[in-house]
Amino acid sequence: MSKVVTRFAPSPTGLMHLGNVRTAMLNWMFARKMGGKFLLRFEDTDQSRSEQQYIDALKEDMLWLGLQWDDEPLFQSAHAEQHREALDKLAETNLAYPCFCSESQLNLDRKLATSRGLPPRYNGRCRELSNDERQAKLDAGETHTWRLAVHADSGEVTVPDLLRDNVVFLRKDLDDPVVVRSDGTFTFLLPNAIDDAVDGITHVLRGDDHLTNSAYQVWMLESLGYTAPVCLHHGLLLGEDGAKLSKRTGSHSVADLRAEGLFPEALQQAMVRLGHPNIPEDALSIEALLEHTDIEHLSTSSVRWSNEAMWRWHTKFLYAKPASELAPLLRQSLAQHDIDIDETQALALAEILGGNLNRMEDVLNFKRLLDASETISDENVQVLKEAGAVFFNHALSTAKATGGTDWKAWTNALKEISGAKGKGLFMPLRIALTGQAHGPEMSKVVVFLGADGIQTRLNQVLGLLDD
């Protein structure tokens, strides 16, 4: 059995999107799983729309996602020769033919067919031209496209598919697809298939929206004497609303997600778990995912994307970050809002905040830990008012007496003097010091702030209550 070779073949005309991510990951995973190769091929035949910046961005996103490709990236444009040869070879045996029908003629044909209740397919006018007629038109320089003579004959095309029963199409139900436009450029159908053949691709994982295309490509490759790659047509990735993935329904580009600070692991988790059953919750690395997935049993029904699930994974990964890794991220997030802290401070902050942030930007909720003048929300101020100035005067005096950095000692002393206890004791202090009703362990917070920090904030609260 020959080695498995898969590929991800984006056209460099845009950024990597969620649909791309799924296809790329599945092809990568299948290759890894089977001990094969995973190739990256840029389908850059549309030179006018292809841009170097997208090639670079696509590569960067792939690496960010942990999808390293084997060998050097391939470029479809480098195979122009083979595409031409393939067409010539098909033309020789009349399996491809020039079509001189005009756009308006074809529209008319379609209307006519539909009105008669027939499928609106190409009626084969130019397929039935004699060789002489054909040559005469070509010599006269008439504009033409090239079509594949699929519909012409009886017989069937079988698309081999590992995920389902092989799909059988009757040739008469298929059309004669255009493979060369009137401007002489190829449509996606031919180069895509030829490249797979010459690149030695053995397996193609793609959405089932390609099923009919696969039929055309299988027919073409087999006509040329190639063995068509085995397909794994999986169900489509849908948006959150169950409709097709579109920009509006959350089809973010990977670039957007990265800009939002998403961890690649979170995207991996959310993506791979779609269409796969019962992957243990603790399969957190891509290797672990690989181990617990069976690509050959990937679901053939469509699946829904969930941003919420992805961000939940992100939070899980964030919680698990040790302070040493969290610290630089904290600095970075704060720096984005023009707050600069040094490394030591960042590490100290990371140690108390770890496990309290769902997204990196949540650190902004705790600005009061860094700056005593940071305002407190009205709702929380209300809690401070209910505690009252008397309470905070006691708090200040006991803080001074005990130093305040021993949470237990301080609060015990305060409890005795003020008579406050439980939530009524802890909550006002939490809000006064952190600005938030929820957050990290107070015993750590007081150490982080130090005696001065505590007193500054208590004084600031007292000033607030005076107004």
Add this chain to the structure above:
RNA sequence: GUCCCCAUCGUCUAGUCGGCCUAGGACACCGCCCUUUCACGGCGGCAACACCGGUUCGAAUCCGGUUGGGGAUGCCA
């Protein structure tokens, strides 16, 4: 219209040959416990075989049809 694909809890799915399925798991959600907060963790709960026929002693599972979604029928990829 014609052809092709798909259809189990809110979501992702288990369900090999029909009986062990009054349909299992995970996530989400809800409740309780733990916790000075949040989270984690523990326990419990809610919740689905799209519909209609047929075959059968017995169907989520097989067959037919219907409905719904998707794709093709594009000089998009």
